[in-house]
Amino acid sequence: MRFVIARFPFDLTRGGVLDSMRGIKPEHASGQSVIIGRRTYPLKQVGQVITRQDRRDFSVGEVLRAMTQLGFTCRNPTPEASASPRVLTPLQQASAMLGAPAAGNPGTR
Helix, strand or coil, rough: EEECCEEEEEEECCCHHHHHHCCCCCCCCCCCCCECEEEHHHHHHHHHHHHHCHHHCCHHHHCCCCCCCCEEEEEECCHHHHCCCCCCHHHHHHHCCCCCCCCCCCCCC
16 A cells, blocks of 8 residues: 655555564554554654654654554553643642542632
């Protein structure tokens, strides 16, 4: 299939990608990744190998679209795992310790 990655057309096939990635050691995949064979590769590494271009020249989305259309399984890390923990205000911390909701002004009579 024909794909445009970094403004250049590439004719990619599933077998061609498998052959290109054979013998390539996967880097640590902390972001979006693709499963090729039995290995999980970062999308930027796959894009660099199949296009022979610098990783700054193309986006993850371009490689993701191509790999998905070729039938490879792509993974996106869960947002909960990558999100930083929520910081509570002192009022919210005190309310949590007392077991009461941290509502604004409870109102007066």
